[in-house]
Every structure is written in C-alpha cells, then in structure tokens.
Amino acid sequence: xxxDQRVVVVGASMxxxxxxxxxxxxxxxxxxxxxxxxxxxxxxxxxxxxxVLAGADPATAIELAEKLAFRRRASTADVEFxxxxxxxxxxxxxxxxxxxxxxxxxxxxxVVATGLRPRRLSLxxxxxxxxxxxxxxxxxxxxxxxxxxxRVVVVGAGFIGCEAAATLTKLGHRxxxxxxxxxPMERVLGADLAGAIQRHHEARGIEFRLGTWIIGCTGEDRVxxxxxxxGEELPADVVIEAAGSVANTEWLDGNGLxxxxxxxxxxxxxxxxxxxxVAVGDIARFPNPLFDDVPRRVEHWSIPTDxxxxxxxxxxxxxxxxxxxxxxFAPIPSFWSDQFDLRLQSYGSPALADEHSVxxxxxxxxxxxxxxxxxxxxxxxxxxxxxxxxxxxxxLREQFSTLVPTA
Amino acid sequence: MKVTVDMTxxxxxxxxxxxxxxxxxxxxxxxLEYEGEPSDELEEYVEEAADVCPxxxxxxxx
Numbered sequence: 010x011x012x013d014q015r016v017v018v019v020g021a022s023m024x025x026x027x028x029x030x031x032x033x034x035x036x037x038x039x040x041x042x043x044x045x046x047x048x049x050x051x052x053x054x055x056x057x058x059x060x061v062l063a064g065a066d067p068a069t070a071i072e073l074a075e076k077l078a079f080r081r082r083a084s085t086a087d088v089e090f091x092x093x094x095x096x097x098x099x100x101x102x103x104x105x106x107x108x109x110x111x112x113x114x115x116x117x118x119x120v121v122a123t124g125l126r127p128r129r130l131s132l133x134x135x136x137x138x139x140x141x142x143x144x145x146x147x148x149x150x151x152x153x154x155x156x157x158x159x160r161v162v163v164v165g166a167g168f169i170g171c172e173a174a175a176t177l178t179k180l181g182h183r184x185x186x187x188x189x190x191x192x193p194m195e196r197v198l199g200a201d202l203a204g205a206i207q208r209h210h211e212a213r214g215i216e217f218r219l220g221t222w223i224i225g226c227t228g229e230d231r232v233x234x235x236x237x238x239x240g241e242e243l244p245a246d247v248v249i250e251a252a253g254s255v256a257n258t259e260w261l262d263g264n265g266l267x268x269x270x271x272x273x274x275x276x277x278x279x280x281x282x283x284x285x286x287v288a289v290g291d292i293a294r295f296p297n298p299l300f301d302d303v304p305r306r307v308e309h310w311s312i313p314t315d316x317x318x319x320x321x322x323x324x325x326x327x328x329x330x331x332x333x334x335x336x337x338f339a340p341i342p343s344f345w346s347d348q349f350d351l352r353l354q355s356y357g358s359p360a361l362a363d364e365h366s367v368x369x370x371x372x373x374x375x376x377x378x379x380x381x382x383x384x385x386x387x388x389x390x391x392x393x394x395x396x397x398x399x400x401x402x403x404x405l406r407e408q409f410s411t412l413v414p415t416a
Numbered sequence: 417m418k419v420t421v422d423m424t425x426x427x428x429x430x431x432x433x434x435x436x437x438x439x440x441x442x443x444x445x446x447x448l449e450y451e452g453e454p455s456d457e458l459e460e461y462v463e464e465a466a467d468v469c470p471x472x473x474x475x476x477x478x
Contacts, residue, residue, distance in 0.1 A: 027467070053471075053472050055470060055471075056471075077472075079472060080466070080472065080475065080476075082463070310470065311468065314467050314468060345429060345470060347427075354429075398442075398446050399428045399429060399430030399433075399442045399446055400430065400433075400442040400443075400444070400446060402429075402430040402431065402433065402434055402442075403430075403433070403434050403437075406434060
C-alpha cells in the first residue's frame with residue numbers, strides 16, 4: 010500500500026466516523042474523505058427520541074448537533090469532511106462517486122456507510138404535522154410543535170415509536186400508538202414480554218390501537234386527526250411516523266450489486282460483486298456465524314463500531330493487494346432501550362427465536378427486574394434483561410461468547 | 417493517559433466495564449467507578465470503552 014491511496018467514506022454519521030477511525034487504526038496512512046448529506050459532523054442519535062425532546066435547550070439544531078457530536082480521535086484530525094452534499098451516484102469500475110452538487114471524488118478504496126432513512130407513509134390528507142425521527146433536524150421540527158400539551162399519534166410500535174411515546178407521555182402529551190402487527194416491539198421481544206410492556210405503558214397513560222393501521226390524515230392546512238382501518242378517527246395535532254426504515258442504497262444503483270435490503274457483503278464486510286468496496290453499519294447485510302449463514306442487516310447502535318473495525322481491516326488488506334484475514338466475523342449483537350422506568354438490555358438476536366422463557370423475575374412486575382431467554386431449535390440465541398443491575402452485563406453478554414459457530 | 421467520565425451524562429449502562437474491566441467497574445451499588453490515569457498500555461481497551469458508551473460520556477486525554 011502506498012501512502013497516497015485515497016479512501017472515500019460515503020456517509021458521515023456514526024458508521025462513517027468509526028470507519029475513518031478504524032482505517033487509521035488498521036494502518037491506512039493515505040487521505041480519507043468522509044462525505045455526508047447532513048450539515049452536521051457525526052453525532053449520537055439515541056438521545057433524539059428521549060431527553061432531547063423535552064425542554065428548549067439547546068435552542069438550535071446546530072447547537073444540538075454540536076452537543077451530541079462524537080469525540081474524534083486524534084488519528085482522524087486530518088480526515089476531510091464534506092458535509093451537506095449527498096453522494097448521488099457511484100461508478101465502482103471507474104472508482105469515483107459524484108455528489109448532488111456535481112463534485113466527483115476519485116478513490117482507491119470505498120466505504121459504504123449511508124445507513125437508513127425512515128420509511129415515509131403514503132397517506133391522503135395534509136402533510137403539515139407529520140414527522141419522522143432520525144436526525145437532529147427531524148428532532149427539532151418535532152420539538153417545535155410540542156411546546157404545549159398535544160394529542161400525538163405514533164404510527165408504529167417498534168423501539169423508536171415506543172421510546173418516543175414514553176418520552177412524550179412523560180412530558181404531558183396524550184399519546185396513542187397504532188401498530189398492525191402484534192404488541193409493542195413483539196417482533197423482537199416475543200408476545201409475552203411485549204404484552205407485559207404494553208400493560209406497563211398503558212398504566213402510565215399510553216393508548217394502543219393494535220391490529221389496525223392508519224389509512225389517512227384529516228385536516229385542512231395541517232393534520233387534525235388520523236383515520237384507522239377499523240373506521241375509528243383519532244384526533245391528532247402531531248403524527249410521528251415510526252414505521253421502519255429504508256436503506257440508502259440508490260446511489261449505488263447501476264453497478265450490478267445486490268441491493269435487495271441494504272448492501273450484500275461477505276462475512277468480512279467486502280461488498281459482493283465489487284472490488285475494494287466495504288460496507289459499515291446498519292446498511293451492511295452480512296452473515297453472522299454466531300447464528301447461521303443468512304446475511305442480515307442489523308440496526309443496533311453497536312453495529313457501526315463492530316463492523317467498522319472488521320471492514321477497515323478488510324479494505325486495508327485489499328489496498329495492500331493481500332487477502333483479508335479469514336477468521337470469521339461474529340459480533341455479539343446488543344441493544345438497549347429506555348422507556349419510562351424500564352431499561353431493556355439485550356444480547357444476541359431475540360428476533361430469531363422460536364420460543365422464549367422467563368428465567369428470572371415476573372413479567373407482571375417488570376420494574377423489579379426480569380430476564381427472558383430466547384431459543385431457536387433449542388439453542389439460546391438471545392436474551393433480554395429488564396432492569397437488572399448493570400454489574401450483570403458481562404455475564405449476560407458472555408452467554409453468547411461460547412456459542413459454537415455454525416460456519 | 418487520562419480518563420474522565422462526565423458523571424452528569426453517565427447512566428450506568430456498564431458497557432465500558434465490559435470493554436476495559438481494568439479501568440472501569442460497576443460497584444455493588446450499581447454505579448460506575450474508574451481509574452483516572454490508567455497505564456498507556458491499556459489505551460486500546462480504553463478507546464474501545466469510550467466508543468461503546470451509549471451516552472458518550474467518556475473523555476480521553478494524553
């Protein structure tokens with residue numbers, strides 16, 4: 010590898026930053042350019058569905074982005090950030106990417122880190138009053154409508170929808186959550202824990218409409234209500250669309266890649282069908298031999314850090330003309346979620362389970378602590394702890410470090 | 417190296433104590449204790465601990 014080889018990282022959120030840091034750690038000495046669509050340096054998103062929705066501080070989105078900005082390692086001081094200019098196309102054979110403003114960047118190695126965007130709903134009715142929650146600018150747009158108590162409808166009972174619903178209920182807003190597929194977060198947590206959390210949240214004021222979906226918004230200039238498939242009309246000043254995500258892969262179209270759901274990579278994060286291209290973060294669809302050989306995207310906060318390290322090693326090896334190390338990449342997935350007085354902490358992949366059991370505690374008394382184990386074909390694939398002491402984190406995580414890889 | 421944790425941000429997630437147990441520890445009360453001036457040999461682990469902190473409360477210095 011020569012020190013003038015240039016790496017371009019497309020995407021300037023956590024995944025892009027971690028990729029740049031890990032390229033330096035892996036020995037890449039050449040120039041690194043990180044290109045992002047947002048105007049802000051990489052910042053930490055989880056607070057956006059929590060504390061930040063409360064109050065009026067900071068006063069601007071720019072200040073909020075600065076407050077939530079990731080610290081940058083000294084090794085990345087010379088990394089160039091090009092912000093507010095989304096990459097719109099790539100020529101992987103010619104090794105260039107082009108931005109919205111028309112700038113073209115040549116590269117020797119490319120990191121795909123463009124992540125996800127919220128899935129927008131196609132609904133009849135006014136658009137004003139409808140929000141998503143992914144960026145600091147989204148958060149500010151929503152917060153500006155919450156200065157007085159509001160009637161809020163959250164569309165989607167996944168983790169972001171449930172966190173936002175809990176936060177807004179605590180702040181004094183009246184919140185209804187609409188979800189067509191089962192109980193809150195049921196796809197991941199299973200029916201029993203999801204049902205227990207639903208009851209916990211209902212006791213604190215959240216209303217749920219399950220098994221139905223939003224089919225339209227009412228109102229003249231802005232939303233004043235939503236229509237449900239059951240025929241029910243719910244009054245609403247604010248609608249939050251938390252109905253899943255779409256991978257930002259359009260800029261890679263035309264290069265013959267498998268972009269079915271994110272970017273297909275091998276186990277070392279090398280993009281399948283391309284050379285000197287790796288993917289990092291929740292856009293990467295990779296097989297994890299902890300579980301099986303099925304490539305999956307993983308949307309947890311821990312994934313950018315895990316994948317960046319391995320992807321950087323892969324890309325640096327390719328730039329040197331070497332084969333990447335053939336040891337398997339088997340990160341232990343983990344996520345947490347804070348909702349009212351509950352902290353959920355999970356290791357493994359509970360969503361893969363075909364059965365689950367309560368190992369500790371009682372689902373009718375979640376605040377006192379509970380542990381649920383998730384199994385597939387009789388093997389432990391995930392756990393979820395609710396309000397267990399943080400000193401037990403290591404033990405809960407290590408339940409997965411001894412799984413025998415299947416590949 | 418110097419380590420500082422912003423205790424106004426820390427929420428006792430405990431991820432740092434998994435990444436760098438020589439430096440970060442959750443005590444019996446469930447709260448974080450840490451070594452403010454760990455050996456430079458531990459830098460890689462401390463960097464990892466700072467990376468995995470969900471509230472990004474760990475600050476590192478030379």
